[in-house]
Amino acid sequence: MCRQFSMRIKYPIRISALLIFMILPTMLMAEGNSTSMGMLSTVVSDGASDAVRNPALLGFQKAQYTVAAWGMVVPYSAMDFTPEKNNESYDLLSERIFSAGAAFSFKAGSSVVGFALSNVEDEDFFSDSELKMQGVFYVEDIAADVNVTQNIVIKKYFPALVFSASFPLSNSAFFGLQGNIGVGITDQSQHTFATLQTPIPFELSSDGHSKTKAFFFEAGAGFIQKFAGGHVGLLMRSGKLYFDSRNADFSSLYADSQSDSTNNDLRYKSGLECAAGFYTKPFESFGFAFETGYRFPAESRNNTLEEEDGHIEVTPYLVTIGHRFQFKSGAEFTGITNLTLSAGMLLFFEKKEKQLLLDRDQSDGPRNEYEEISGVLLTAGGAYRLSDAYLFSFTASYMRVYNEQRNDSEKTGTIKIQRMMMLFGVNYSF
Numbered sequence: 110m111c112r113q114f115s116m117r118i119k120y121p122i123r124i125s126a127l128l129i130f131m132i133l134p135t136m137l138m139a140e141g142n143s144t145s146m147g148m149l150s151t152v153v154s155d156g157a158s159d160a161v162r163n164p165a166l167l168g169f170q171k172a173q174y175t176v177a178a179w180g181m182v183v184p185y186s187a188m189d190f191t192p193e194k195n196n197e198s199y200d201l202l203s204e205r206i207f208s209a210g211a212a213f214s215f216k217a218g219s220s221v222v223g224f225a226l227s228n229v230e231d232e233d234f235f236s237d238s239e240l241k242m243q244g245v246f247y248v249e250d251i252a253a254d255v256n257v258t259q260n261i262v263i264k265k266y267f268p269a270l271v272f273s274a275s276f277p278l279s280n281s282a283f284f285g286l287q288g289n290i291g292v293g294i295t296d297q298s299q300h301t302f303a304t305l306q307t308p309i310p311f312e313l314s315s316d317g318h319s320k321t322k323a324f325f326f327e328a329g330a331g332f333i334q335k336f337a338g339g340h341v342g343l344l345m346r347s348g349k350l351y352f353d354s355r356n357a358d359f360s361s362l363y364a365d366s367q368s369d370s371t372n373n374d375l376r377y378k379s380g381l382e383c384a385a386g387f388y389t390k391p392f393e394s395f396g397f398a399f400e401t402g403y404r405f406p407a408e409s410r411n412n413t414l415e416e417e418d419g420h421i422e423v424t425p426y427l428v429t430i431g432h433r434f435q436f437k438s439g440a441e442f443t444g445i446t447n448l449t450l451s452a453g454m455l456l457f458f459e460k461k462e463k464q465l466l467l468d469r470d471q472s473d474g475p476r477n478e479y480e481e482i483s484g485v486l487l488t489a490g491g492a493y494r495l496s497d498a499y500l501f502s503f504t505a506s507y508m509r510v511y512n513e514q515r516n517d518s519e520k521t522g523t524i525k526i527q528r529m530m531m532l533f534g535v536n537y538s539f
Contacts, residue, residue: 144532145490145504146439147453151331151342151386152398153439156500156536157212160223160273163344164285165331167214167221167275172538174216179534180209189525208234212271225271229291229325230349231379232267254306261299267291269325281336287329287346293353295321315361317416323353325378339389339396344382348407351378357414359421369421371412379430380407386437394444404433404459410466424465431460439488447494455486477517484510490532500536505529 143149143162151163157177159166183206214223228234242259269291275283298318305311329346356370386400411428414421439453461480490504512524 142439142441142449142451142492142502144502144534145451145453145488145492146398146441147400147437147455147488148486149386149388149398149400149437149439149453150402151344151384151400152333152340152388155534156538157214157223158210158225158534158536160212160214160225160287161210161227161271161289163331163333163342164223164273164287164329165275165283165333165342167223167273167285168277168283168333170214170216170221170275175214175536175538176212177534177536178209178211179532180207181530181532182207183528183530185527185529187527191523191525203237203239205237206233206235210234214273219277221275223271223273223275225273227269227271229267229269229293230289230327232293233265234268236263236265238263256304256306257301258303259299259301261297264296265293267293281334283333285331285333287331289325289327289329291325291327293321293323293325295319295323313362315359315416317357317359319355319357319414321353321355323351326350338391339387342386342388344384344386346382348380348382348405349378351376351409355412355414357416357421359416367416367421369414369423371414371423373410373412376409377407378409380405384435395440395442397440398438398453400435400437402433402435402437404430406431427464427466429462429464431462433457433459449492451491452487452489454488456484457486458483479515481513482510484508498538500538502532502534502536504532506532 143153143155146153149162152166154166154169155162155177156170157175158179159169183204186204186206208228210225210227212223212225212227214221240261240263242261243257269289271287271289273285273287275285278284296318297320299316301313301315301317303313305313327347327349329344331345332343334341352373352375354370354372356368358366358368360366382402382404384400384402386398388396388398390396406429408427408429411426413424413426415424416422435455435457437453437455439451441449441451443449459482461482463478465476486506486508488504488506490502492500492502494500506529508526508528508530510524510526512526514521514524
């Protein structure tokens with residue numbers, strides 16, 4: 110298989126990876142009002158699940174012990190890809206996403222300690238996606254069109270353990286510390302079938318499989334300052350330290366089976382993050398909050414395994430996870446006995462860059478790839494207090510993401526993703 114054609118059929122892999130990536134930070138806590146108020150991270154305490162948000166919020170806990178559990182399902186998802194050229198179509202055949210978590214917190218003197226089993230931030234606890242690509246490409250090396258059909262299946266598992274603690278600084282201020290340890294397993298398989306439109310039609314087929322095992326670590330610190338009628342919150346995270354190992358195998362109709370493996374050094378996968386929030390309750394039955402966040406850029410070398418001309422090759426890239434901006438806002442209404450209704454929104458924007466670190470002719474394809482990702486998330490839900498001990502919550506959300514992609518010389522396409530998500534939570538205090 111010629112190098113140029115081989116590189117082109119890898120393009121939809123980035124699309125399917127984006128489907129998995131675009132679960133937003135702190136989306137998976139559905140225990141109280143913070144989720145339905147726009148996925149707030151720094152303010153509005155929910156109980157034990159504060160251990161995976163701003164750890165200083167644990168200082169609001171009144172009961173000796175609190176247990177929480179939450180889950181998320183995605184009943185609807187859709188994708189639309191608009192290429193700048195070539196006759197291509199992409200169909201999201203199926204997508205199963207599930208996330209869940211549980212947390213426990215307790216008072217230890219004047220402090221509060223919390224533990225949680227959740228998902229790695231920016232990932233789902235479990236996801237299973239199948240994508241189909243069909244297209245017609247003109248390949249200069251053979252001066253012919255190539256009809257391509259490719260099926261890709263990706264399964265991901267990203268659980269994490271979180272350890273948090275909140276310490277009082279005064280009667281109105283808390284300081285919190287947090288540590289996250291996570292693992293990730295990505296299993297990807299793909300089948301490609303191609304027909305070369307030469308004077309004598311020629312058919313090609315290939316199968317590939319890859320598996321990535323990863324380890325993550327991230328630390329965080331938070332602060333809460335209460336005032337009459339509300340509070341402000343700050344959250345800082347170190348960015349993810351990341352290590353992974355990969356193995357891949359490839360087979361085709363006209364080539365022997367190939368396999369290889371590679372390791373990546375410990376590196377930063379994402380940069381330092383900071384967020385600040387404000388919550389106030391100007392009326393007895395109404396409160397609102399605002400929050401803004403920023404993530405600093407981070408660069409890392411990423412050794413990938415790619416198939417070129419029937420062989421598995423280690424291909425190094427310099428990956429830059431660029432600036433990310435977030436703005437969140439939400440409001441709650443507490444005028445109904447034992448029931449709180451809330452709604453909110455989240456806006457975000459970020460950039461990514463991928464630079465090939467190998468020397469090659471421009472005829473083999475572009476060296477650099479760029480992405481600009483923006484989106485909006487709308488949330489609505491409520492929390493019902495069954496008794497002093499039990500609190501149940503529900504959040505429905507709708508997300509729309511735009512991803513514009515280009516290379517060194519031109520825009521290559523736009524991806525639009527839509528999702529509807531349902532989140533459930535329960536909290537028990539004793």
